[in-house]
Each structure stands twice: as structure tokens, then as C-alpha cells.
Amino acid sequence: QFGIGAHYTLKALKDLGFAPKKVRTWREQAARSLHVALSRRRGGRQESSPAPWPERPIARLLAVWMSCSVxxxxxxxxxxxxxxxxxxxxGxxxxxxxxxxxLLPIFVEHDRAAHAExxxxxxxxNMILAGQNEMEDGRRSDVRGEVRLLGVHTPCxxxxAVFCQFKAIFPNVDLQISFDDWPATRQSLLQAEARHSRKRRKKSIVPVDILLQFSSNFDRATTPKDLLNYLLTMYFS
Ligand SMILES: [Zn+2]
Incomplete structure (x- = not known):
């Protein structure tokens, strides 16, 4: 991604008036939706062994969440x-x-027309104009509302430039842009996964067949410690 880095991008967004004022109210839900979408998209041979999250951002996983009321x-x-x-x-x-x-993209090193943002x-x-491109001086000041974006990586x-062009056409639409740098997105994906697998492990119970096998292999003198050892070897072997 050709950009000016997370720090200066954030500053630019603030200076341009695109930084959300009350980000907490919607960001969490947006991040959750993005996590679900990325998990579906990540690929891998089967659901039980998905591809690892790449350390560097790859085009396939770059996404944004958008809500609007216009x-x-x-x-x-x-x-x-x-x-x-x-x-x-x-396509x-x-x-x-x-x-x-x-909303024209800028060509820097490669074509950026298809970026998620x-x-x-x-x-x-397209939804606002609905085919009518009639505008006074290229503007639609009569359109009001709010558009919110959350990206999984720093915008390039x-x-x-596309954000600025959008704002120039719709000066009365409050455009709010938030993002995480990819390493931060990756980190929270990994954390969410770890939480999920801890929950799954807690839920697991000893299968009946292991218990039946146990009861036929031991007599009444078996202590709880024997049972525990037996289950552990069966379970983790
Ligand atoms: Zn971009």
C-alpha cells in the first residue's frame, strides 16, 4: 500500500474534517463485522486449518465497513x-x-481504482445519484446525512483523494473515516481467535466411549487420580 503511514494519515483525516467525533459508538460493531467477513475470506484447506493471517497486508483481505444515512x-x-x-x-x-x-483514483505504482474505500x-x-448526474457546479449541497467508514488498513x-472528491460533491454529508493499521487489525483477529478457542475448549466434555473403555479396564480400587491420568492420556494422545 502506498501511503503516508498511519500517523500522518490520521493527521490528514483530522485536518480534512474526516475524523469521527464519537468513534466508540459504532467502531466496535464495525470491527466485529469486518472480523467475520475476513475470516470467511481468508481461505485455507478446510475450516479447521485456515490459512494464517499474513503479517503484511494482502489485497485479497483489504476491506472496509460502511454505514450510511443520507x-x-x-x-x-x-x-x-x-x-x-x-x-x-x-469487473x-x-x-x-x-x-x-x-471519484477518480490516482495511479501510484499501480492501479488503485479497485480499492475497498x-x-x-x-x-x-451511485445510490444517491440514482442515475441522475445533474449537479450545479459539480455539487449536490442539498444532500445531507452521514457516511461512516472503518478500514482494516491505513488508506493510501x-x-x-477519493474522500476529498466525495466531500466536494456532497459538502453537507458528514464523512467519517476510521481505520486500523493492518498489524493492529491482525493482532485483534488473533486475539479474537484465541478467545474463541478457549471458549470451545471449556465447553468440551469427556466422550462416552472413553468413559466406557475406562470402566471396563479398571476395578473398584481405582482412585480419582488414576481416572484423571487415564483421561489425560486418552484425550491428548
Ligand atoms: Zn487505497
Whole structure:
């Protein structure tokens, strides 16, 4: 990802007025939805042995969560409590939509048109304009509301430019951008997984067949310690 780093990106978002004021109210739920979506996407040979989370971000796993509540005269209220957008390869229909000519990406080292952040804003722009691209001086000041984004990695400079173009078209839509740098996202994915597997282990019970085998192998003189040892060897062998 070509960017200016998490620190300066955060500063840029603040200076541009895109930093959320009350991030806690929605970020947690957004992060959970992203975790579920990434876990489905990560791949691996089977569910029991998924591919490890890569240390460096890979295009396939770059995603954003977006919610919105936007309205204006002559349009029906556009509301979403949260959708996930992935960085798509060419062929995504957002990339050829009307909005794609309004929110232009920047070419830096490679094509960044398909980035998840842009996909999300193309989607909402298309929904708002609904095919009508009539604008005074390229603006739609009559459209009001709120759009929130949470990314799993620091937005690149092309996506920062897309945020600015969106704001220029819809100056009265409050655009709020939040993100985690990929290592932080990865860390919380690993922590969530560890919590999940601890819970699963707690729930497990001794299978009946092991108990039956035990009772046929030991007599009444067996102590609880024997039982425990037996179960441990059966269980972990
Ligand atoms: Zn980007």
C-alpha cells in the first residue's frame, strides 16, 4: 500500500474534517463485522486449518465497513447499518458505474481504482445519484446525512483523494473515516481467535466411549487420580 503511514494519515483525516467525533459508538460493531467477513475470506484447506493471517497486508483481505444515512429532496432516505466492501479486481460493476467518473483514483505504482474505500464510496454515490448526474457546479449541497467508514488498513493517498472528491460533491454529508493499521487489525483477529478457542475448549466434555473403555479396564480400587491420568492420556494422545 502506498501511503503516508498511519500517523500522518490520521493527521490528514483530522485536518480534512474526516475524523469521527464519537468513534466508540459504532467502531466496535464495525470491527466485529469486518472480523467475520475476513475470516470467511481468508481461505485455507478446510475450516479447521485456515490459512494464517499474513503479517503484511494482502489485497485479497483489504476491506472496509460502511454505514450510511443520507437523504435529500426528491430522494428516498438511504440507510445502511453496515456493509462490507473488499478490494475487487477489475469487473466489479462499481468500477464502470456513473460515479466512477466523479471519484477518480490516482495511479501510484499501480492501479488503485479497485480499492475497498473507493468501492464503498462509489456504491453510496451511485445510490444517491440514482442515475441522475445533474449537479450545479459539480455539487449536490442539498444532500445531507452521514457516511461512516472503518478500514482494516491505513488508506493510501489515492483513497484520501477519493474522500476529498466525495466531500466536494456532497459538502453537507458528514464523512467519517476510521481505520486500523493492518498489524493492529491482525493482532485483534488473533486475539479474537484465541478467545474463541478457549471458549470451545471449556465447553468440551469427556466422550462416552472413553468413559466406557475406562470402566471396563479398571476395578473398584481405582482412585480419582488414576481416572484423571487415564483421561489425560486418552484425550491428548
Ligand atoms: Zn487505497
Amino acid at each position: 437523504g435529500g429532496p426528491g430522494m428516498r432516505l438511504l440507510e445502511s447499518s453496515g456493509d462490507i466492501f473488499f478490494t475487487e479486481s477489475a 466489479s460493476n462499481h468500477l464502470t458505474s456513473g460515479a466512477s467518473k466523479l 473507493r468501492q464503498a464510496l462509489l456504491h453510496v454515490t 493517498i489515492s483513497c484520501l
